[in-house]
Amino acid sequence: MRAVFYYFERDLVKWLRGRVTVISSLVMPAAWLVFVGLALPTKFTDNYLEFITPGILVMTMLFSSLQGGSLMIFDKILGFLNKFLAMPSPRESMLYGKILFISVRGLMQATVILLIAALLGVRILNPVQIVLIYLTLFLFSAFFSALSTMIGLYLSDHDSYSAVNSMISMPLFFTSSALMPYDVMPAWLKTLAKLNPVSYAIDSTRMLFEGGIPVQGLISLTIGAGIMVILGTYQFRKACV
Amino acid sequence: MIEIRKLSRSFGNLLAVDNLDLDVENEIFGLLGPNGAGKSTTVMMLTTLLKPSSGTAKICVYDIVKESKKVRSKISYVPQDMAVDRKLTGRENVLLYAKLYGIPDKNSKVNEALEMMELSDRAGDLVSTYSGGMRRRLELAQALVHEPEVLFLDEPTLGLDVSGRKKIWEHIRMLKAKGMTIFMTTHYLEEAEKYCNRVAIIDKGRIAVVGSPDNLVISIGEDTSLNDVFLENVKTPEEQAGFNSTQFRNLLRRR
Numbered sequence: 001m002r003a004v005f006y007y008f009e010r011d012l013v014k015w016l017r018g019r020v021t022v023i024s025s026l027v028m029p030a031a032w033l034v035f036v037g038l039a040l041p042t043k044f045t046d047n048y049l050e051f052i053t054p055g056i057l058v059m060t061m062l063f064s065s066l067q068g069g070s071l072m073i074f075d076k077i078l079g080f081l082n083k084f085l086a087m088p089s090p091r092e093s094m095l096y097g098k099i100l101f102i103s104v105r106g107l108m109q110a111t112v113i114l115l116i117a118a119l120l121g122v123r124i125l126n127p128v129q130i131v132l133i134y135l136t137l138f139l140f141s142a143f144f145s146a147l148s149t150m151i152g153l154y155l156s157d158h159d160s161y162s163a164v165n166s167m168i169s170m171p172l173f174f175t176s177s178a179l180m181p182y183d184v185m186p187a188w189l190k191t192l193a194k195l196n197p198v199s200y201a202i203d204s205t206r207m208l209f210e211g212g213i214p215v216q217g218l219i220s221l222t223i224g225a226g227i228m229v230i231l232g233t234y235q236f237r238k239a240c241v
Numbered sequence: 242m243i244e245i246r247k248l249s250r251s252f253g254n255l256l257a258v259d260n261l262d263l264d265v266e267n268e269i270f271g272l273l274g275p276n277g278a279g280k281s282t283t284v285m286m287l288t289t290l291l292k293p294s295s296g297t298a299k300i301c302v303y304d305i306v307k308e309s310k311k312v313r314s315k316i317s318y319v320p321q322d323m324a325v326d327r328k329l330t331g332r333e334n335v336l337l338y339a340k341l342y343g344i345p346d347k348n349s350k351v352n353e354a355l356e357m358m359e360l361s362d363r364a365g366d367l368v369s370t371y372s373g374g375m376r377r378r379l380e381l382a383q384a385l386v387h388e389p390e391v392l393f394l395d396e397p398t399l400g401l402d403v404s405g406r407k408k409i410w411e412h413i414r415m416l417k418a419k420g421m422t423i424f425m426t427t428h429y430l431e432e433a434e435k436y437c438n439r440v441a442i443i444d445k446g447r448i449a450v451v452g453s454p455d456n457l458v459i460s461i462g463e464d465t466s467l468n469d470v471f472l473e474n475v476k477t478p479e480e481q482a483g484f485n486s487t488q489f490r491n492l493l494r495r496r
Contacts, residue, residue, distance in 0.1 A: 006340045014328045079322030083383075086288045086318040088310055089341045 003089040007097025008104070011071060015105065029060040029109050030116050037120070044184050053117045054205035055178030060113060061106045061137050062173060062198060065144035066165045068102035072152030073161045085239060092236040095149055099229070102145035103138050110137055122209075129208045132218070136208065139221040140201035146228040150235050172198045177206075197224060242266055242391055242422040243287065248296035249446075250282050257282040259446035260296065269413060269423040271437035273430060273467075275475055279446040280426040281321075281395060287424070288318040288393050301390050317384035318393045323376045325383070327369040331360050334368060335382050342387035354382040358412060374405025381412060392416065394425035398432060410436050434458070434467035442474045449474035 016022060033056045037049035045051050075081045084094055114133075125133075148165070155161050175189060176198035182190050193199050204217030243265035250258040258279040272280050285291035287298055289309040297304060303311040325334050335354055339347040355364050358378040368376060377397065384392060397413070398406040406429075414436065417423055427433050433440050434454040441451040450457060450470065457470045472490070 002343070003341055006337060010326065010329070010337055013333070014326060017328045079320045079324035080326075082288075082290055082320045083318060083324055084341075085290055086313060086316070087338075087341055088314040089343070 001090070001093060001096070003093035004096040004100060007084075007094055008100040011097065011101040012104070015101070025064070025105070026109060026112050029056060029113050032056050032059070033113050033116055034120070037117075044181060049117070049120055050122050050209070051181075051206075052179070053113070053122050054202050054209055055176070057110050057113055057133070057137060057205055058140060058176075058198060058201045059173055059178055060109045061103075061141045061201070062144060063169055064106040064109060065102055065141045066148045066169050068098060068105075068145045069148030069152035069165065070158060070161055071098055071102070072149045073155060073158050076152070076156070077158070090237075091239055092233040095146065095229075095232045095236045098149045099142050099145045099232075102148075103141040106141045107134060107137060110134070125209065125211075129211070132213065133205055133208050136201055136204045136214070136218060136221060139218070139225045140197075142225040143197065143221065143228045146225070146232040150228075150232050153235060153239060172196060177202050200224075242301060243270075243424060244299045245283075245287075246297050248283070248286060248298050249294050250279075250286060250291065251294045256446050258286070258293075261443075261446070261448060263441060263448065263451070265422060265424055265439075267417075267420060267422050268438035269417050269436060270425070271433040271440040272424070272426045272443060273428075273433055273440055273471060274426075274443035278443045278475075280443060282446075283443070284318075284393055284395055284424070284426060288316060289313055290318075314387075315389060316391045316393060317387070317389040319380045319384050319395065319397060321395045321399060323373070323380060325368050325371075325376050325379050328367065330365050330367055331355065331371065331375075331379050331382075332364040334379055335364075335386055338383040339386045344387055350386050354386045357385065357415075358382040359408075372405070374401050374408060377401060377405065377409055378412065381409070385416070389421065391422045391424060394423065396426055396428065398427065398429060406432065430467045430471055440467070442471055444475045 033049075033053065036056065037052045040048060040052075072081070075084070081094075085091060110133075114130075151164055152161060155164065175192040176196045177193050178198070182193060185193060200217050200220050204214035204221065207214040207217065243263070245261050245263040248258060248261040249256065261279075261283060272283060274280050282291065286293050287300060287305060289305055289312055292306060297306075299305070300312045301315040303315065305312050326337075329337070332351060332355065335351045336347060339351050344350050352361070355361050358381055360375065360378055360382060363371065363375065368379065371379065381397075394413070398409050401409065410432065413423055413425075417438075425437075437454060439451065439453050440457070442449045452460075454467050458465050458467060461470055461473055
């Protein structure tokens, strides 16, 4: 599966050479953390920044993963997909390369958020919990980047993809446990939030920030990511243009 | 090299390729036809990007459906779009393909391919600084890095200036001389007449005529060209509606 690394390397080098994109993707999530974490007046906690940090981390991974599908759209529109599909390397390695790149890019953004959160006074965790936070975010990103890459494989233009992206990302974020705890939510929102996969990642990350180990959350995310990657593998193996 | 037997492909009610029978040996073979005739669909099927609705095709004895991976290891495909990464250098672009093909001595093969396409001097520059002709040659270098037996080219000279087109054709001829089979589509009939060993004219998914450009031209009379062979065998929507193109052409000749 060396091809996975070559596809990953291609996307990473191209991304790193686009300085404006790199800077904006690292600054934006940090801005969210500062403006939402420090500015929003809340009554259920006296340290909202600590409460919102897991939400911002997962939100960044969600938006970054869903945006990642546009990489596939561009490969398709610009003719790269045809060329790659006509090569003998396993077709699914393209999918795995995209998942790896999108997740690594998201984790780089997450690192910036964690550093700024630490500077703003959020409790520093022990190394095991930091590793588990990265694992949680990676599994969550694998789930959504596999989904977005699959959607990108079937759509033929970027506008349609942007529409699908907005349709998925915003409702998922606002009906999750990112902005408020379950006990202050209205009943209908609480039901939606409990079903929302974004909440699984946020609750797991929040538990890690509080010093716990979210065994159930990690298992759920592993199963979800596994299913999505298997579906993507099947779609890419039978892909044609 | 390429054996096509009763190959068909339909999209809903539209029969894009209809019972195609064709044999291509070690030669430069041009598939000509109007827009929507079925050229690209044929190339897509032969490069394993599209499954045929019926019929079979073999490339280097391997079936395009049952042994698609083996077919892909024997061919290279250069599509119409100039799909090269603008943010990578010429060398990085070719190296990516060498890695994906799993070539053992990558660097020497990459250098060889770049040299063959006369791109060694600019190999370290970003592709965003390349001209259209250079990008097309870079695509050929990517396609050649694993030394394929059959090279599929979809409109290889589209959008290039005269010198760029001439250079691409020189390279295509050189590849044929080295033993490679070239299967290509083009709209430039003058180029096909000059450089292809054989051509087939396809219209509405069916082969109308196949042969060497010289024989096809001779078969329709003196002072003719492949353009006339094309117009003789391809009915435009105007002609189908009753417009007499032969009379119109004769009128133009008299003037």
